[in-house]
Amino acid sequence: MTLRRLSRPVPETVTLATQDEHDRIAMLIMQLDMALALARTKGLARLEAHLEAAIAEARGLHSKLLN
Amino acid sequence: MEHQWRNADWNSIRIFLAVARLCSFRKASEELGMSVNTARRTISRLEDQLGYLLLFREAEGVRLTDEGRRVVLAARDVESSVSDMWRVAAMAEREASGPIRLAITEGLGSFWLTPRIVDYMNDTGAQNRVELQCAMRSVDVLRMEADISVQLEMPNRPELKVKRLGYLHLVPFASTSYLEQFGRPKNVADMVNHRVVEQQTDQLRGYELDKIFGPKIAERMVRMKTNFSSAHYWAVAKGAGIGLMPNYARAIGGDVEHIDLGFDFRVEIWLATHPEVAKSARHRAFIDFLTDSFDDKKFPWFGADTMTPEEIEKQFSREDLKSYFEGFTARS
Numbered sequence: 001m002t003l004r005r006l007s008r009p010v011p012e013t014v015t016l017a018t019q020d021e022h023d024r025i026a027m028l029i030m031q032l033d034m035a036l037a038l039a040r041t042k043g044l045a046r047l048e049a050h051l052e053a054a055i056a057e058a059r060g061l062h063s064k065l066l067n
Numbered sequence: 068m069e070h071q072w073r074n075a076d077w078n079s080i081r082i083f084l085a086v087a088r089l090c091s092f093r094k095a096s097e098e099l100g101m102s103v104n105t106a107r108r109t110i111s112r113l114e115d116q117l118g119y120l121l122l123f124r125e126a127e128g129v130r131l132t133d134e135g136r137r138v139v140l141a142a143r144d145v146e147s148s149v150s151d152m153w154r155v156a157a158m159a160e161r162e163a164s165g166p167i168r169l170a171i172t173e174g175l176g177s178f179w180l181t182p183r184i185v186d187y188m189n190d191t192g193a194q195n196r197v198e199l200q201c202a203m204r205s206v207d208v209l210r211m212e213a214d215i216s217v218q219l220e221m222p223n224r225p226e227l228k229v230k231r232l233g234y235l236h237l238v239p240f241a242s243t244s245y246l247e248q249f250g251r252p253k254n255v256a257d258m259v260n261h262r263v264v265e266q267q268t269d270q271l272r273g274y275e276l277d278k279i280f281g282p283k284i285a286e287r288m289v290r291m292k293t294n295f296s297s298a299h300y301w302a303v304a305k306g307a308g309i310g311l312m313p314n315y316a317r318a319i320g321g322d323v324e325h326i327d328l329g330f331d332f333r334v335e336i337w338l339a340t341h342p343e344v345a346k347s348a349r350h351r352a353f354i355d356f357l358t359d360s361f362d363d364k365k366f367p368w369f370g371a372d373t374m375t376p377e378e379i380e381k382q383f384s385r386e387d388l389k390s391y392f393e394g395f396t397a398r399s
Contacts, residue, residue: 027141033072034080034145041077042153 025062032058071117079113080142082106083121087139090128159348166196167353170206170213172268174296175235175336177201178319180217182391183360187353195349203268203294205339214344215354222339230338232361233369237311237332238376240323245306252309255279255328262290262308266299274311314376315368318388325376336361336369366391 032055039047085095086106096106114121121135131139171180176199184197198213206212209224216222222229241251245262252258258280265274276285291307293299303310304321311332316323338357344350363370368379380388 027137030072030138031141031145033075034077034142035149037075037077037080038145038149042149044149044153044156047149047152047156 021065025058025065029055029058029062075113075116079109080138082109083113083135084139084142084146086110086122086129087131087135090130092129162347163349164194165347165349166198167349168198168200168214169217169353169357170200170202170208170215171217172219172296173201173203174300174313175217177297178300178313180357180360183356187356191352195353197353208339208341208344211341214341214350215357216339217357218337218339219334221335221337226342228340228342228345230358232336232338232358233363233366234371235334235336236314236368236373237334238314238330239309239326239328240303240312240316240376241309241326242304242306243322243324245303245308246324246326248306252326252328255330258309258328259284259288261288263288264291264293264299264302264308264310265289266293266296266310268294313368314374315379315388315391317376317380318383318391327375331373333371333373 032051036048036051036055039051082095082099082101085099086092089095089098092103092106092110096103099106110121117134119134120132121138122129123132181199184199188197200206200213205218205220205222206216208214208216208222209226217232219235221231249261252261258276263274263276265276274289276288279285280288291302293302299310300312300316300319300321302308303312304323309326312323314325314331317325338354340350340354345354359365361369367382368374374382383391
């Protein structure tokens with residue numbers, strides 16, 4: 001699933017202001033996936049469940065943005 | 068790019084963070100205690116999985132790509148957030164399983180609360196050690212002598228968190244054997260010819276019989292004095308004289324009879340906690356349990372209105388009362 005985007009200059013520093021909705025959700029999903037990987041490593045089962053739910057929600061939102 | 072992270076493992080990210088920080092596979096592998104080849108292979112596999120480069124490999128070391136920089140920022144945020152959560156969760160777990168130190172006046176502690184605490188322990192899987200300190204005096208929770216205090220005098224320090232749990236109604240009782248031997252007083256005036264067992268503690272004034280009968284007669288009437296509720300109960304139950312005891316005293320199991328002289332002493336039951344203790348979840352749960360243990364809707368003898376021993380027995384079956392008080396003494 002690839003989103004067609006307008007090419008933009010790469011900013012020096014990434015901030016909320018330099019990101020569009022797509023960037024923000026992409027970053028969020030990436031961080032949630034990373035957090036899930038870390039939670040698995042540390043054996044935080046309850047946190048895993050919360051993160052999986054959050055990832056599902058973020059992916060749903062992302063699909064909505066794409067369509 | 069985000070979907071390729073779905074099956075990422077944290078070990079790869081951890082190696083990548085070390086390489087990015089030290090700008091070198093060699094230095095990172097030394098720090099992590101692994102071979103350079105393993106570190107290189109792990110990052111290459113991660114890049115394959117992601118479908119983009121994280122690092123430029125150059126003769127003088129490694130340099131982050133734009134995507135690599137983005138991943139570093141994201142991963143550092145995640146690492147610190149999850150570590151914080153882990154720390155908070157570990158602290159909460161330690162906090163939840165800590166002890167609860169309760170100071171309570173001796174009679175209420177032994178006769179009433181101990182059986183309830185056993186139920187509480189069973190309900191909570193005995194997660195917390197309960198340290199029950201049955202005290203004759205009010206302990207100083209501000210000085211952390213206990214976490215929670217249940218006492219018969221109103222706490223007077225403004226810093227404390229206080230709450231009235233209920234009332235204790237003290238009425239005259241004597242044993243059947245005593246009444247058979249000395250007769251049953253019909254009114255307060257009849258008391259002059261009777262033996263009195265008096266309980267006096269820091270928290271519980273004596274009966275102040277001297278104010279009613281004068282010091283000389285009062286001195287003659289009081290034939291036994293104790294500061295301890297269980298000794299007081301036994302003394303009355305074994306026929307030492309007439310003593311004031313809680314209106315539920317018969318349910319405890321001793322062979323005692325209520326002597327209706329038309330009065331009772333009402334004493335307030337107070338709960339005091341240190342403000343810091345009140346922030347702790349395990350203490351809050353225990354305070355809820357204590358509040359429930361003195362709830363006058365369930366246990367009306369702790370209500371503001373006087374309930375005579377006869378009314379208690381009318382309202383509650385012998386079996387109910389037995390289950391509440393568990394027969395501290397064997398009924399003869």
